[in-house]
Amino acid sequence: MIQISNLEKLGMTGKTKILVVMPHPDDESVFTAGFILKASKVNVKLDLLCMSYGEKSTKKYSVNENNDLGEVRKTELGNACKILGVSSLIIKNYGDGKLENKTEEMYSFLKEVYEKNEYDWVLTL
Template sequence: MKRMLVVTAHPDDEVGGFGGTLMKYRADGVETSVISLTAGEAGTHRGHAKSDADLAELRRAELAAAANILKLSQAWVLDYKDGALDRENLYRVVGDLVRRIRELRPQVVLTFGPEGAVTGHPDHSMASAFATLAFQWAGRKNRYADQLWDGLEVHRPQKLYYQTTASLIPDRPPISPAPITCDIDIREWIDEKIRAFKQHSSQAPLFDTFEAYARLRLKESFHLAATTSPRSMEVETDLFTGVEE
């Protein structure tokens, strides 16, 4: 079976940059998984939450609701601190991701670029760094060898993609996005993508802006960042191009 893993920073990220792609590939029979490193408890938009703990609980439930629409095979929210991923223990976070890569055994891993996506969010940048290291280290016996004592085996995902963009958002931190190497046409799934985002009710102030941008774009863009087989850069139309099952 083909398997895809998306590593994000917050609940709702899975829809914003990856939702249409996740639905397209799930419809094609791909096993799709999402890991959010935080529960998004430091978010600006807080719905009816009265505390960070309330917001974390709410946003976990929101991701679960969105996952049902996206038809995800698995979705997890980890317990790292929202707004402070740059202060987490790198070896610990990467180790958590390495373990899950070795368990799930995806051929394709998707995450943000190191610029932090269109918002330039530092947590997005750190998710990129953690996921990139996990992609590289999951297949090495000298990285997190203690996991192998538990019966896990090393696993090398074949392709790593960064979510990227062809347009910027005014009044945001300056970013330098990676060039697009693959556009995924998501017009067939755009209504469901918008519906999935609206499951994140705490983000209601963003609903109109999100929908307007999504309907204007109708595609999700990615940059091929690494492969297990050295190759020249080329434009792709399928994230699984060249993948061996």
């Protein structure tokens, strides 16, 4: 593993465009928050694409049974993106727990987003 303490060493500047692709809300915080924060500090344009609402997660930790968990997690994701400095949030819900069955659809959408924005880097799980 290579530890990168300065993204500018990778050539990332304010002109760099990065797409982070995650399967569920909160994966960006758990797995890439440090990277996203460093990128925002050098004014990189960083977009986040999330492939589900995360509605299959458990409700037993502080989410009222009357609340729609997918909606709660979308709101939390939007808040996290603001804190982390994400330029743009894209959510395309292919269904939590159903991503394995939607690979061609996801590939087509990802390709469309990538080509439209001409990203320099793509980071995913």
